[in-house]
Amino acid sequence: xxxxxxxxKAKIHKLSLKGSSKTVAEFFEYxxxxxxxxxxxxxxxxxxxxxxxxxxxxxxxxxxxxxxxxKIMSQLNKWMIGGKVSKLVVVITSKDTGEHIxxxxxxxxLLGNSKSSSKRKSAExxxxxxxxxxxxxxxxxxxxxxxxxxxxxKTEKEIHDEIQSIFRQxxxxxxxxxxxxxxxxxxxxxxxxxxxxxxxxWGDSDAKEIKNGEKVQxxxxxxxxxxxxxxxxxxxxx
Amino acid sequence: MATTSVLTPIKRRDxxxxxxxxxxxxxxxxxxxxxxxxxxxxxxxxHTGGNLMARFSRSVSKNHHKDSPKSNIVxxxxxxxxxxxxxxxYTLTGTGPSSTRQTPSKSRREGSTRAATRSGKTTVRVNYNxxxxxxxxxxxxxxxxxxxxxxxxxxxxxxxxxPKSSASEASSxxxxxxxxxxxxxxxxEEDATLSLEGLSIDDRDEPTxxxxxxxxxxxxxxxxxxxxxxxxxxxxxxxxxxPPESSRxxxxxxxxxxxxxxxxxxxxxxxxxxxxxAPERVLDAPGxxxxxxxxxxxxxxGNQIAIGLERNVYVWSxxxxxxxxxxxxxxxxxxxxxxxxxxxxxxxxxxxxxEVQIWDVEEGKQVRSMFxxxxxxxxxxxxxxxxxxxxxxxxxxxxxxxxxxxxxxxLVSHTGEVCGLEWRADGAQLATGANDNLVNIWDARSLNAPxxxxxxxRAAVKALSWCPWQPNLLATGGGTHDRHIHFWxxxxxxxxxxxxTGSQVTSxxxxxxxxxxxxxxxxxxxxxxVWSYPTLVKNVEIPAHESRVLQSCLSPxxxxxxxxxxxxxxxxxxxxxxxxxxGSSVAGAASSSKGSIVKQMTIR
Numbered sequence: 001x002x003x004x005x006x007x008x009k010a011k012i013h014k015l016s017l018k019g020s021s022k023t024v025a026e027f028f029e030y031x032x033x034x035x036x037x038x039x040x041x042x043x044x045x046x047x048x049x050x051x052x053x054x055x056x057x058x059x060x061x062x063x064x065x066x067x068x069x070x071k072i073m074s075q076l077n078k079w080m081i082g083g084k085v086s087k088l089v090v091v092i093t094s095k096d097t098g099e100h101i102x103x104x105x106x107x108x109x110l111l112g113n114s115k116s117s118s119k120r121k122s123a124e125x126x127x128x129x130x131x132x133x134x135x136x137x138x139x140x141x142x143x144x145x146x147x148x149x150x151x152x153x154k155t156e157k158e159i160h161d162e163i164q165s166i167f168r169q170x171x172x173x174x175x176x177x178x179x180x181x182x183x184x185x186x187x188x189x190x191x192x193x194x195x196x197x198x199x200x201x202w203g204d205s206d207a208k209e210i211k212n213g214e215k216v217q218x219x220x221x222x223x224x225x226x227x228x229x230x231x232x233x234x235x236x237x238x
Numbered sequence: 239m240a241t242t243s244v245l246t247p248i249k250r251r252d253x254x255x256x257x258x259x260x261x262x263x264x265x266x267x268x269x270x271x272x273x274x275x276x277x278x279x280x281x282x283x284x285h286t287g288g289n290l291m292a293r294f295s296r297s298v299s300k301n302h303h304k305d306s307p308k309s310n311i312v313x314x315x316x317x318x319x320x321x322x323x324x325x326x327x328y329t330l331t332g333t334g335p336s337s338t339r340q341t342p343s344k345s346r347r348e349g350s351t352r353a354a355t356r357s358g359k360t361t362v363r364v365n366y367n368x369x370x371x372x373x374x375x376x377x378x379x380x381x382x383x384x385x386x387x388x389x390x391x392x393x394x395x396x397x398x399x400x401p402k403s404s405a406s407e408a409s410s411x412x413x414x415x416x417x418x419x420x421x422x423x424x425x426x427e428e429d430a431t432l433s434l435e436g437l438s439i440d441d442r443d444e445p446t447x448x449x450x451x452x453x454x455x456x457x458x459x460x461x462x463x464x465x466x467x468x469x470x471x472x473x474x475x476x477x478x479x480x481p482p483e484s485s486r487x488x489x490x491x492x493x494x495x496x497x498x499x500x501x502x503x504x505x506x507x508x509x510x511x512x513x514x515x516a517p518e519r520v521l522d523a524p525g526x527x528x529x530x531x532x533x534x535x536x537x538x539x540g541n542q543i544a545i546g547l548e549r550n551v552y553v554w555s556x557x558x559x560x561x562x563x564x565x566x567x568x569x570x571x572x573x574x575x576x577x578x579x580x581x582x583x584x585x586x587x588x589x590x591x592x593e594v595q596i597w598d599v600e601e602g603k604q605v606r607s608m609f610x611x612x613x614x615x616x617x618x619x620x621x622x623x624x625x626x627x628x629x630x631x632x633x634x635x636x637x638x639x640x641x642x643x644x645x646x647x648x649l650v651s652h653t654g655e656v657c658g659l660e661w662r663a664d665g666a667q668l669a670t671g672a673n674d675n676l677v678n679i680w681d682a683r684s685l686n687a688p689x690x691x692x693x694x695x696r697a698a699v700k701a702l703s704w705c706p707w708q709p710n711l712l713a714t715g716g717g718t719h720d721r722h723i724h725f726w727x728x729x730x731x732x733x734x735x736x737x738x739t740g741s742q743v744t745s746x747x748x749x750x751x752x753x754x755x756x757x758x759x760x761x762x763x764x765x766x767x768v769w770s771y772p773t774l775v776k777n778v779e780i781p782a783h784e785s786r787v788l789q790s791c792l793s794p795x796x797x798x799x800x801x802x803x804x805x806x807x808x809x810x811x812x813x814x815x816x817x818x819x820x821g822s823s824v825a826g827a828a829s830s831s832k833g834s835i836v837k838q839m840t841i842r
Contacts, residue, residue, distance in 0.1 A: 042484045064482035072477050086472055185484075188477045198475060205476030 020225035021080035024108065027163055027221070027228065028088050029073050032188065033059040034167060035090050035104055038174050041186050053164040072188050075199060079192055083110055087191035091208040095183045099235070100208045102177065104170075107229040111222065154224065162221035166230055169218045176216070177234055210235050511752065513768055513778045514812045518798065521554070521808040523547060528788065528804040530700060530717065530744065530760065531616045531630075531657040531673065533575045535789035535802045540582030542599065543791075543800060545808065546573030551587055553599055556793065564597055565604070577618040577625075586625050588615030594627050596639060608637050608644050613655075619668070621661040621682075626668060628656025634670055636685070647685045651678050658702040662709060667728055669712050671699025677714045679728050690731040696720040701757065703746040705771075715743025718761055725771075737774050739767060744787050749814045750796035756813060758801055760786035766801065768813055782809060 030052060037047045037058040046062040060066055079085045085108050092102040189205055192198075210233050218230035525548040526534065534546035543554045544564070549572050551564040567573060567589055575588035584605065587595045592611030597604050613630035620626075624646070625637045634649035634656055654673030661668050667689070668680040675695050678688035697717030705711035710729040716722050723743055725735040742760030749755065754777065759765045764787060766780040783803035790801045792814075799811045 041481075062482070068479070068481055071479070075477075185481055187481070190475045190477075191472045192475050194471045194473050196473075196475075201478055202475045203478045205474050207474055208476075 017083060017225050018081055020223040021077070021083075023159065023223050024226045024228055025073065025077045025080045027166075028076060028106065029069065030057050030059070030167070031088075031104070031106065031170070032069055032072070032090055033057070034170055035092075036060060036065070036186065038171060039092055039102065039177075039180055039184070041092065041184050053160050053167060055164055055167055057167070071201065075202065076190060079190065079196060080108075082196070084193040084196040085190055086193070087189070089189040089191070089208070091187045091189060092180070092184050093187065093208075094181070095185050096181075100210050101180065101184070101235045103208065103210050103213065103233045105231040105233070107231070109227040109229070111225055111227055154222070159221060159223055162219070166219045166221060169230070170232075173216070173218070173232060177232070178236070209233075212236070511777065513780075514815060515778060515780045517782075517809040518812050519810040521810075523802055523806050523808045525550075526788070526802055526804070526806050527572065528785075530698070530742075530786075530788065531655050533577070533617045533657070533700075533789060534573065535791055535800065535808070536576050536578050536585070537791040537793055537800055538578035538582035538585075538599075539580065539794045540578075541794055542578075542582065543808075544576045544578060544585050544599075545802065546576045546587070548572050551576055551585070551597075553585070562602070564599065564602065565595075574614045574616050575618050575627075577620060579620050579625075580622060586618050586620065586627075588618055588627060590614040592629060594618070594625070594637065596625070606639065606644075608639075610635055610637075610645050616655060616657050617659040619659045619661045621665040621668075624665075626659055626661065628652075628659045628670060628672070630655040632656060632672060632674065634659065649678075649680060649685050649688075651688050651691065652676060654698065657698060657700040658714070660702040660704055662704045662728075663706065664709060666709075669702045669704070669714070669728070671695075671702050671714060673698040675699065675716070675720070677702075677724075677726070679712065679726070679731070690726075690728070692724070692726065692731075692733070694724055694733060695722065697742075701743045701746040703748050703755065705748050705755075706750045707753070713746045713748070713755055715739070715746050715757060718742040723755075723757060723769075735772060735774060737769060739763075741765075742786065745790040747790055747792050747799060750792075751814050751816055754814070756790070756799055758782070758787035758790045760788075764803070766790075766799070766811060766813070778813075780811065780813075782811070783807065 033047070034057065036042050037044065037060075042060060042062060042065055046060050046065065047058040048061040049056040049058055051057070060069065076085065076088070087108065088106045090104040091100050092104075093100050187205075187208065189208060190202070212235075213233040214236050215231060215233040218232060220227060220229045222228070523545060526545070527548060532546075535543070537543050537556075541556045543556060545552050545554065549567040549569070551573055552561055553564050554561045564585065565587065571590040571593075573587060574590050575586075577586045577588075578584070579586065583599065585597050585599055587597060589595070592609070592613055592615060594608040594611070594615055595604055596606050596608070608625075611627065611629040611631065611633065615627045615629050617628040618625060623638055623640050625639055626634055626649075627637065628634045632650075632652035632654055634652070635645050636647035636649070637644040638646045649668075649670070652670065652672035652674055654675070656670055656672045658671030659668070666682050668682060670678045670680065670688075672678075675693065675697060677690075677692040677695060677699050679690040679692070681689045692714070695714065695716035697720035699714050699716055701713075701715030701723075703713045705713065710727055711734070712726045712728050714724050714726065716724075718741075721739050721741055721743065723737040723739060723746065724733055726732070727734050739757055739759065741763040743757050744760045745758045747756050748771075753771050754768055755771055756766055756768045759767065763779075764781065764783045764785055766782045766787065768777045768779075769775065770777055782801055783805050785804035787801050787803045790799055792799055797812055797814050797816055799813050800808060801811065802808050
């Protein structure tokens with residue numbers, strides 16, 4: 001009986017998680033594009049401006065880059081919906097030396113996690129988690145069931161505003177980030193749960209951390225289910 | 239011990255580490271215990287059989303085994319079962335949930351071999367928490383020794399286990415030694431698995447012994463994770479395919495100072511220029527013959543439009559808007575083509591009978607009549623005093639309108655009705671297109687044979703246009719079964735570009751102001767399309783008429799396109815509107831196109 005209930009709960013949760021995951025995944029997609037543009041990984045002519053989050057977001061219009069990001073995003077979406085992602089990292093590497101020179105890290109925190117598949121995770125967090133304060137989450141995609149009576153406390157507008165300020169920060173960060181010589185490439189890392197399904201194209205990697213890097217914490221945003229923190233670390237030029 | 243550590247190749251370590259990171263561990267940072275760890279690694283790889291080696295074949299070297307007599311012994315004694323366990327060990331560590339189970343199972347085995355389960359468990363705890371770090375491994379191996387498996391191997395194991403466990407103790411303090419810990423565990427497990435081989439174990443006591451150590455292990459592991467700042471339940475995954483290469487090196491300095499929307503971008507070309515898509519004016523053209531092969535519309539340099547409507551030619555003044563009937567043919571024929579002379583004073587009129595008349599428009603009088611063609615004259619072109627006429631017979635004649643013996647050249651090549659004919663602006667080359675699907679490019683100095691004959695079109699070629707800014711560039715458009723616009727270098731005869739327009743191309747006009755060309759469409763689109771050249775991006779498609787567009791011509795200032803269509807209407811499109819203030823060929827840059835044309839006339 002109680003097992004049934006739990007199953008039910010998980011179901012509702014999963015549905016509401018979907019919309020939130022979508023928002024976060026979309027944020028990632030624009031983040032990757034913005035970083036590629038702002039940090040000059042690809043020439044500026046390859047990018048076109050689109051209106052998003054009340055900003056002119058620059059997304060790549062170069063077919064190969066588009067396809068590459070699309071491939072990443074399609075898998076990331078799956079993982080996001082499954083709640084498997086704990087970090088997304090964009091590493092910028094020098095083509096000349098192979099050295100990692102910049103690392104953009106987006107930490108994903110599942111809020112009010114009651115998913116059966118990540119019990120262990122929540123158990124780990126039990127020491128710090130504020131269990132009593134977690135609200136059963138849902139958003140507009142949730143079916144109008146009993147759980148849906150509790151509305152999310154943030155409107156879409158507020159979320160977008162939060163995201164907007166992150167992008168403003170990313171854009172502004174070029175002022176303090178060291179000059180890149182332009183001959184750079186990038187990699188995308190995903191910190192996923194160990195039980196995630198991993199397609200062929202993805203493989204285990206090291207964290208590609210920057211040795212003795214400077215770290216700057218940027219803003220965060222949160223949806224009903226996720227909180228995303230942004231951190232950029234970069235190599236100090238001496 | 240020292241020898242084994244020496245024997246461990248660097249390569250081997252790499253291979254192992256990559257497999258270990260499957261468990262989500264951070265890369266190993268060098269610690270004082272590192273050599274010991276690698277010792278373990280080496281020994282382990284030796285124990286494992288061929289199957290596993292194949293899996294990590296990159297890192298396993300043959301001579302490695304040869305160098306180590308001990309390992310050889312171990313292998314010979316234990317290989318079959320060793321192999322099995324070795325594999326399961328690897329696969330287990332690969333996934334999260336099983337890695338937690340793995341540890342208890344180790345202690346379980348240990349315990350069962352010693353037939354004293356409880357003590358086995360406690361020793362594990364003691365091991366990692368503090369106190370006597372040697373106990374667990376030694377006891378395990380001692381038990382095995384008593385049973386009587388290879389003694390030499392036991393010694394080896396024992397030696398290894400010592401530094402291992404010490405490393406593991408250190409790791410609870412050192413945050414970066416996560417994997418040292420893990421390897422330590424694995425080492426002791428190895429002992430256990432070895433001992434498993436030596437004994438036949440009663441499996442039934444497993445469940446009980448499993449449940450008990452589990453909480454300890456979980457607590458221990460979470461503590462470990464906390465201490466190391468590493469989550470063993472996550473793995474770092476990289477998207478492996480290499481990102482696409484940047485098309486060119488980037489100087490960020492210029493990038494930060496550039497405007498958001500680059501003007502040069504092809505993708506933005508669409509938005510760069512606003513093209514008016516509504517007609518400026520619509521006139522009725524009743525009785526316009528719906529025939530693809532005729533050319534019934536022309537706009538003079540004097541800003542007058544001549545249009546042939548059945549048996550009549552009307553002249554419409556674009557300045558005053560007045561219409562006058564220029565001529566009416568005899569009842570047995572009809573007007574098949576009209577063409578203004580370069581100065582805008584005369585209009586050539588081709589008739590269905592093959593007669594070509596020249597009219598003085600101002601006087602409203604016929605100047606002369608020229609015969610020669612035996613079939614209708616569907617297309618004409620002026621080159622100063624020369625009038626070229628193309629007929630249904632496929633013949634093209636050049637007439638010198640000044641002399642009595644007007645026919646000065648006969649251009650024989652086409653076998654189908656000639657419906658396209660354009661002189662290059664400098665009069666050096668003549669392009670003709672016909673119903674035989676051919677495009678001929680003639681050199682004005684040798685008209686015996688075409689300089690180039692192009693067979694690429696698969697339908698009749700009516701649309702021909704010379705590029706105003708690149709003299710040797712010719713655009714040609716094919717009919718219903720072809721639908722292509724081809725671009726030619728008329729110096730070399732090479733085709734430089736092609737567009738599939740998706741519909742019959744009835745006319746082509748280059749813009750003088752923009753690097754663009756406009757095409758008019760017959761079936762099925764009935765539209766006007768403006769293309770950028772050389773990018774061939776379609777800037778705009780205007781659904782222009784209700785039925786197919788038959789002819790088009792540009793105003794003398796190059797801004798307005800007039801189109802005549804089978805829906806019997808004549809429409810004016812300001813598709814090449816000049817931006818105010820931009821320098822232009824037309825003097826004065828007057829506010830209205832009409833004004834500028836007036837000025838141009840006075841200059842002339």
